Amino acid sequence: MRSEIEHMKELFGFLPITEYQLDIIKDIIKIVEWHPATHYLVLDLGCGSGRLLNLLANEIPNILAVGLDLYTPPINMRKTKVLNFVVADTLHPPFRENIFDLVIMVNFLHHLVGKTGSKSKRNIEDLLCFTQRLIKGGGILFLDEMAISHKAGRSLLFWLSRLIATLRIYVVFLGIHGQVVFFMTSNELKESILDTGLKIIKIKSLPSKQKFLFRMFFPNGYHFQVRTVAKKF
Numbered sequence: 001m002r003s004e005i006e007h008m009k010e011l012f013g014f015l016p017i018t019e020y021q022l023d024i025i026k027d028i029i030k031i032v033e034w035h036p037a038t039h040y041l042v043l044d045l046g047c048g049s050g051r052l053l054n055l056l057a058n059e060i061p062n063i064l065a066v067g068l069d070l071y072t073p074p075i076n077m078r079k080t081k082v083l084n085f086v087v088a089d090t091l092h093p094p095f096r097e098n099i100f101d102l103v104i105m106v107n108f109l110h111h112l113v114g115k116t117g118s119k120s121k122r123n124i125e126d127l128l129c130f131t132q133r134l135i136k137g138g139g140i141l142f143l144d145e146m147a148i149s150h151k152a153g154r155s156l157l158f159w160l161s162r163l164i165a166t167l168r169i170y171v172v173f174l175g176i177h178g179q180v181v182f183f184m185t186s187n188e189l190k191e192s193i194l195d196t197g198l199k200i201i202k203i204k205s206l207p208s209k210q211k212f213l214f215r216m217f218f219p220n221g222y223h224f225q226v227r228t229v230a231k232k233f
């Protein structure tokens, strides 16, 4: 049987670049005030293969890009001059405070699961607090995360995904990826960001990109992407 790490690499290490990632990059470029003479320190938490930072670095020559993930990406993904990979648990980030101009998090918070739903929610809130401290004054948090409309179904989804993960069922093309997931509602996400002291300067909802099986249980309108830009003043 394949190891958990091999499975994770297959799942996240080779995520393709789609229109959605290009749209994210367009939005980031609009938001951040880049100056050619200054270097920007950018951190992508839960960066997977680092595809977003690589795209961003192609657009903005003066970024210093740091990607953090639990797993080392596949070797071919690491062969890039723009990216510094840190393998760590984001709940214990090995960085000094007040240093990053921009922190990106894309579809990653729902992986910060704990033993129960409420522990998972606390993990996400804690992470947002740590992140606020990593960002320097005037810096930006860019969050693009899947959210759920009602709290009722998410417990079902949390426990169902736990069962699937315990049984190690992987049918990736059907959206059964063996990962435990916990989703916040868009209001909870917003409140948790505001609780950190960051100021939200932009927020929008976008249709979800989830796969077939997930959509069968949780139809469109029930889950969606929330894109939030928050600033540290």
Ligand SMILES: C[S@@+](CC[C@H](N)C(=O)[O-])C[C@H]1O[C@@H](n2cnc3c(N)ncnc32)[C@H](O)[C@@H]1O
Residues within 6 Å of the ligand: 008, 012, 015, 045, 046, 047, 048, 049, 050, 051, 052, 068, 069, 070, 071, 088, 089, 090, 091, 105, 106, 107, 108, 111, 112
């Ligand atoms: C759905 S992938 C998103 C990857 C990337 N943000 C992107 O959009 O290409 C979620 C990533 O979060 C990482 N991850 C999950 N829990 C983590 C943790 N506690 N610390 C660091 N990374 C974590 C996973 O290994 C995975 O690469």
